[in-house]
Amino acid sequence: MTASSWKFDFGVGEAAAGYIKATPASRYHPSVGCGFTGEPDIAARDRGEPDALRRDLIIPADAEFRVDVPDGSYQLSLLIGDWILPSHTTVKAAPGRLLISGLRTSPGQFVRETVSVRAKGGCIRLQFSGQAPRINALEINAAPHALALFLAGDSTVTDQPEDGYPYAGWGQMLAAFLKHDVIIANEAMSGRSSKSFIGEGRLDAIWEAIKPNDFLFIQFGHNDQKPDEERFTDPATTYKEHLLRYIDGARERGAHPVLITSVHRRYFAEDGTLQDTHGAYLTAVRELAAETGTPLIDLAARTKSLLEELGPDNSKQLFMWGARGEFANFPGGIEDNTHFQEQGAIRIARLVVEEIRALDLWPLAMYIR
Structure with a gap:
């Protein structure tokens, strides 16, 4: 992880190479600079598949994940899916900026969605919701020239x-x-x-x-x-x-x-x-x-x-x-x-x-x- 790039692997399995593991217990603290805020009810599953990013996931029902970053423009890549169940995920960037609306995946389908946000106040706060939300991985990259x-x-x-x-x-x-x-x-x-x-x-x-x-x-x-x-x-x-x-x-x-x-x-x-x-x-x-x-x-x-x-x-x-x-x-x-x-x-x-x-x-x- 560098000053212009952040990579997170969500779930309970071993972290993929070059990624920070984010589990249901990963709570935000200023000294850490990333994690889930508040006391959300988050579940995790490990489907046991060989792919490090896709094998495990978090079910972030009405959860917020915060990453401290310098103010500026960023492109975010989110990996969303589940090996055995359909998913339905909405993602917003606080306060309430709609990024992904009701993304649906079928069992075994994984979608990588790339979106953009402008960070103000020294952080990006992603809010997850939906009928059956999932998040497998997140990459954040600075995009000052976008x-x-x-x-x-x-x-x-x-x-x-x-x-x-x-x-x-x-x-x-x-x-x-x-x-x-x-x-x-x-x-x-x-x-x-x-x-x-x-x-x-x-x-x-x-x-x-x-x-x-x-x-x-x-x-x-x-x-x-x-x-x-x-x-x-x-x-x-x-x-x-x-x-x-x-x-x-x-x-x-x-x-x-x-x-x-x-x-x-x-x-x-x-x-x-x-x-x-x-x-x-x-x-x-x-x-x-x-x-x-x-x-x-x-x-x-x-x-x-x-x-x-x-x-x-x-x-x-x-x-x-x-x-x-x-x-x-x-x-x-x-x-x-x-x-x-x-x-x-x-x-x-x-x-x-x-x-x-x-x-x-x-x-x-x-x-x-």
């Missing part, structure tokens, strides 16, 4: 915190739709406008990290409407002026800016059509894209079609609409027409990926799964 897709936006885009589950931003789900060649750098933050994002230094942080040929996706508008001085922008003037700073800054650094219109809120008129709560802000983004020759993902148009297709009742399944006792973190129930629950965020992320393909954003379009 193509990065930076996201600047608000709560509908951001990585929502774990204690808010099933709250989720569409940026949280994006990695599951793109190959490991792309690192998702989700810098979006709840409550921010195009103005306050800059004022807090968040855009400067992107400029420090972005490389030539990286992408910057820009979606603001929800909070630019707010009346406070820190966030408000006028759609005819200051909104465009602030967005232009994102576009120009990306191009000055050899990166590719992409404008995105705000996702619609879930408010329906009596005739079943969706009400537009963003108005001139959507027009401003479309005009700015045309004026500057910037690619535009018209997510407002796409979400309008989607929500009207689903209708007032079925569209609730995309948003944070939960009955009393339905969501563990919101036991009293919740009715939120702005923010997505995880399945909704997945649907919106899929729309974004469809637009990447339709616009032929090269080379990003080449890396769609």
Whole structure:
């Protein structure tokens, strides 16, 4: 194991050459720098086959495995399977970033999935779940030169915190739709406008990290409407002026800016059509894209079609609409027409990926799964 590469063999058998053995008893401690966090209920099996990595496995039901690494971009290779039983495994990178969704293997089948993550806070935390989860091996390799897709936006885009589950931003789900060649750098933050994002230094942080040929996706508008001085922008003037700073800054650094219109809120008129709560802000983004020759993902148009297709009742399944006792973190129930629950965020992320393909954003379009 080196400073840029980590290799783990999960199970109870002897470790494969060059790998660190991770057993159910391997608990995380700062002095060790890796291991399962908390007190998870983890089982292990040794199937007795000759292959060192495939012969044994761990069944990580709702378990989290942490590895301390320097902040940066990484590619992860996970070996998943079982000699005698089918498996069903979902993998997320905390907080809630979907990497592998419901991967199924048949008895005797082993799949090596390669995904990418961006480590922040000095660690990578992988969360395992599924109907019958398995993990045989994990390799982590630094990928400082990989193509990065930076996201600047608000709560509908951001990585929502774990204690808010099933709250989720569409940026949280994006990695599951793109190959490991792309690192998702989700810098979006709840409550921010195009103005306050800059004022807090968040855009400067992107400029420090972005490389030539990286992408910057820009979606603001929800909070630019707010009346406070820190966030408000006028759609005819200051909104465009602030967005232009994102576009120009990306191009000055050899990166590719992409404008995105705000996702619609879930408010329906009596005739079943969706009400537009963003108005001139959507027009401003479309005009700015045309004026500057910037690619535009018209997510407002796409979400309008989607929500009207689903209708007032079925569209609730995309948003944070939960009955009393339905969501563990919101036991009293919740009715939120702005923010997505995880399945909704997945649907919106899929729309974004469809637009990447339709616009032929090269080379990003080449890396769609």
